[in-house]
Amino acid sequence: MRDSLRLPTSPGLWRSPLRGTRFTSVLGLVLLVGIVVVFVTGLLSYAAYNPDLAPVNDKTPGKGLLGFYLFSWPTDPYWLYRLTQGVHVTLGITLIPVLLAKLWSVVPKLFELPPVRSVAHGLERLSLVLLVGGGLFEFTTGVLNVQLDYLFPGSFYPLHFYGAWVFFAAFFAHAALKVPTALRTVRRMRAGEQADGGEESTPPDPDPPTVSRRGALGFVAGGSLLLFATTAGRSFDGLRGTALLAPHGGAEPGSGPNGFQINKTAAYAGIRTADTAADSWRLTVTGRGGTVRLSHAELDGLARHSADLPIACVEGWSTSDQRWRGVRLRDLAALVGHDGDPPDVLVESLQTHGAFRHAALRANQVADPRSLLALYVNGARLSPDHGYPARIIVPAAPGVLNTKWVARLTFGRP
Amino acid sequence: MDRRNLLRDPRAALHRIRVPRVLRLPLGSPLQVALLICSFALAAYAGVRLLDGDWLGVTVWIAGAALLHDLVLVPLYSAADRALLAAAGAMGQRARVGYVRVPAALSLLLLLVWFPLISGMTDTRYRSATGVPPDAFLPHWLLITAALFGGSALLLAGSVLRERRTTKRRRPSP
Numbered sequence: 001m002r003d004s005l006r007l008p009t010s011p012g013l014w015r016s017p018l019r020g021t022r023f024t025s026v027l028g029l030v031l032l033v034g035i036v037v038v039f040v041t042g043l044l045s046y047a048a049y050n051p052d053l054a055p056v057n058d059k060t061p062g063k064g065l066l067g068f069y070l071f072s073w074p075t076d077p078y079w080l081y082r083l084t085q086g087v088h089v090t091l092g093i094t095l096i097p098v099l100l101a102k103l104w105s106v107v108p109k110l111f112e113l114p115p116v117r118s119v120a121h122g123l124e125r126l127s128l129v130l131l132v133g134g135g136l137f138e139f140t141t142g143v144l145n146v147q148l149d150y151l152f153p154g155s156f157y158p159l160h161f162y163g164a165w166v167f168f169a170a171f172f173a174h175a176a177l178k179v180p181t182a183l184r185t186v187r188r189m190r191a192g193e194q195a196d197g198g199e200e201s202t203p204p205d206p207d208p209p210t211v212s213r214r215g216a217l218g219f220v221a222g223g224s225l226l227l228f229a230t231t232a233g234r235s236f237d238g239l240r241g242t243a244l245l246a247p248h249g250g251a252e253p254g255s256g257p258n259g260f261q262i263n264k265t266a267a268y269a270g271i272r273t274a275d276t277a278a279d280s281w282r283l284t285v286t287g288r289g290g291t292v293r294l295s296h297a298e299l300d301g302l303a304r305h306s307a308d309l310p311i312a313c314v315e316g317w318s319t320s321d322q323r324w325r326g327v328r329l330r331d332l333a334a335l336v337g338h339d340g341d342p343p344d345v346l347v348e349s350l351q352t353h354g355a356f357r358h359a360a361l362r363a364n365q366v367a368d369p370r371s372l373l374a375l376y377v378n379g380a381r382l383s384p385d386h387g388y389p390a391r392i393i394v395p396a397a398p399g400v401l402n403t404k405w406v407a408r409l410t411f412g413r414p
Numbered sequence: 415m416d417r418r419n420l421l422r423d424p425r426a427a428l429h430r431i432r433v434p435r436v437l438r439l440p441l442g443s444p445l446q447v448a449l450l451i452c453s454f455a456l457a458a459y460a461g462v463r464l465l466d467g468d469w470l471g472v473t474v475w476i477a478g479a480a481l482l483h484d485l486v487l488v489p490l491y492s493a494a495d496r497a498l499l500a501a502a503g504a505m506g507q508r509a510r511v512g513y514v515r516v517p518a519a520l521s522l523l524l525l526l527v528w529f530p531l532i533s534g535m536t537d538t539r540y541r542s543a544t545g546v547p548p549d550a551f552l553p554h555w556l557l558i559t560a561a562l563f564g565g566s567a568l569l570l571a572g573s574v575l576r577e578r579r580t581t582k583r584r585r586p587s588p
Contacts, residue, residue: 062463096527107488120442123450129480130457136479148539149530153471158463163476165460173453177446210499210511219516223523230524230558244554245528253545265545385545 008111017206018216019105022189025182026217027102032175032182034095035135039168041088045314046161048073048081048398053344054360057401059157066165075368078395082312085398086235089316092142093231093246097223099139101216103132108203124177127170134167146315147247155355237320248317257378258386260319261311263399266384270352271405276389283373283390287411289337296389299375302327302335307370313399324393326374329366333411342366347392348408356400361392366411370395373406491522513570517562524555 006013051058052070060067074080116122141163145156152159211219231246233239237260243249252259274280283294294302306325312318333342344363351357365371371394375382382388387404394402441447465472495515502511530536531551540548 060463062466064459064463066460066463093527097523100523103483104488107484110484116439118440118442120444120446120450122439123447123454127450127453129477132483133476133480134457136483137476140475140479143527144530147528147530147536148543149536153468153475155467158467159472162460162464166457166464166476169453169457169460173449176449210508210515215512219519222516223520226520226524227527244558245524245531245551247531247540247548248544250550250554251546262543262545264543268542 008108009113011108011203012205014108014203015205015207017202017209018211018213019108020202021181021185023213023216024102024105025185026189027098027105027220028178028182029186030098031095031102032179034091034098035171038088038092038095039164039171041084041091042160042164043069044084045081045088045398047071048084048396049401050360050362053362054346056346056356056358057360059155059355060161063161066162072362072364073396075365075371075395075397078309078370079312080396081398082235082310082318082396085312085314085316086318089142089146090228090232090235092139094224094228096139096143096227097220099135101220127173130166130170131174134163134170137163138167146317157355234317236318246317247315248313253385254383257380258383260322260386261317262385263311263313264354264404266388266405269349269354269357269405271350271384273384275350276384276405281389281407283406284408285332285336285411286409286413287333287336287338287343289335292335299327299373299390303331304375305369305372307372307393307395309370309393309395311399311402323378324372324374325376325379326372326390326393328369329361329371329373329392329394329409330369332373332409333366336411338411343412346408346410346413347403347406348410349403350405350407356403359401359403361394361397361401365394365397368395373409491519510570513566517559517566520562521555521559524558528555 046060046067047070049057049059050073051060051063051067055061110128116125138160141152141156141160144151145160150156229242230244231249233242234246234249237252240249240252240261248261253262278296281296283299285292285294304325305328306323308321308323310318310321329345330342333345334340342363343366345361345366347359347361349357361371372392373390374387374393375390377386382391387406390406391404392402392406498515498518499508499511502508502514525532528551531540531548532555534548534552537548540546
């Protein structure tokens with residue numbers, strides 16, 4: 001065996017003829033575009049929570065300048081979060097084969113000798129620890145979180161948010177240093193130039209090829225396509241059956257008006273039937289004009305409106321539009337003295353646990369005529385799992401801000 | 415050098431300071447150095463926040479992810495691939511190894527990404543949170559694996575048939 005005496009530091013150990021600047025360049029440019037999109041949609045997702053509105057919305061209060069870009073999350077277009085978060089998660093999953101292939105293609109560089117040729121070279125290698133470690137950390141925490149496998153050391157939100165900035169810091173430096181070479185290489189490949197010009201660093205002792213570079217890139221693309229095809233359907237009710245392996249893919253939890261996807265069931269959230277029953281449940285609404293307490297019947301007596309809106313989860317899945325029917329949030333605000341200028345609202349749920357059992361909505365969300373305290377969905381009473389007796393539904397808001405089993409609304413104090 | 419000379423020519427004095435050999439490292443591109451220090455500073459700004467909770471756990475996860483990938487996952491699949499190539503080569507089937515290699519890699523990729531759901535390790539939480547039992551993921555993965563290898567076998571059979579037909583056509587009829 002000719003490998004028996006070789007260390008990974010010996011270039012002769014690495015024998016795939018595929019490895020080289022060209023293969024790496026193509027994958028690198030795909031990741032450049034893909035990771036920037038995933039990073040930006042991730043930042044948007046944080047903004048969508050309106051973390052600067054109220055402490056209950058912010059899982060990373062120590063963010064400092066990393067929240068420099070935050071803005072009031074709009075309610076238009078109403079599918080905005082469904083789109084941005086669907087792209088964030090689905091594209092992230094689709095990029096996994098590209099990431100793995102890219103790391104494979106450069107793995108011999110890890111063992112390169114001498115370890116440090118100059119200060120710049122040493123710093124670059126140090127930065128690769130953050131690039132590779134940070135990148136794998138981000139992909140791993142994301143992939144585990146959507147499968148509800150909370151193995152990671154801490155809460156998902158700070159880990160994934162701060163981890164993203166550490167990764168991106170290394171990523172932008174790496175991109176700035178490598179993109180010129182990658183672009184030059186790909187331009188040459190497209191021009192069909194055979195000459196390497198000294199830039200193609202292939203292994204010195206390659207095995208005979210078993211697959212062409214084009215074939216290998218096709219294989220990586222096939223892996224991405226397979227992951228995409230078995231994932232993307234989880235964002236559409238009609239196509240959910242095609243998401244064969246993704247969470248919230250496959251079958252719907254039920255049939256009929258309340259048969260669509262559930263994020264957290266009533267049992268999981270610790271909701272007891274006795275607390276939501278007609279004789280015990282009351283909705284407490286507070287504002288500058290005082291407090292009113294509404295029973296099921298009294299709430300049913302208020303003017304009812306409809307809105308067709310999706311549920312879109314931070315985990316990347318979403319439902320198609322459901323027809324919600326209930327009382328406008330701005331009408332409830334008017335009931336307690338906020339007529340014409342609805343303020344922010346703090347929403348409290350009956351939930352005994354869960355990170356978002358309290359959540360704040362901004363004035364622009366309260367004012368939108370499609371923002372409802374929903375009592376019905378698709379023509380039927382809400383089921384316990386969808387928030388009976390009343391839940392919030394707000395256009396373009398992340399799923400967790402659409403609080404279920406609402407018990408209290410406090411206007412003007414988010 | 416006496417004190418008077420030193421004052422007259424401080425640069426010469428500077429040259430006299432002995433720099434240990436290890437520290438005599440060329441700087442490399444200044445642009446690269448500036449860019450990387452900028453990157454480290456930003457990473458540190460986010461990093462102190464990332465490490466604010468379980469700093470040891472997070473460090474182990476980040477370093478562990480890189481090490482596990484580079485020192486375990488890559489060697490493992492490279493060795494498996496080399497073994498497969500050697501086994502195919504021993505039977506003179508090296509050119510057709512892709513028909514096994516590709517479906518195997520795709521199937522393992524799906525297993526790697528969706529392992530928690532396929533293995534059922536989050537069964538209880540998934541079932542109680544979503545109201546749907548995650549029982550379907552393992553059978554789905556098995557069926558996709560069957561389809562991948564089945565499709566590959568079909569393609570191979572097709573290509574073998576085509577090859578035979580062309581060789582027959584080339585041969586003159588008796």
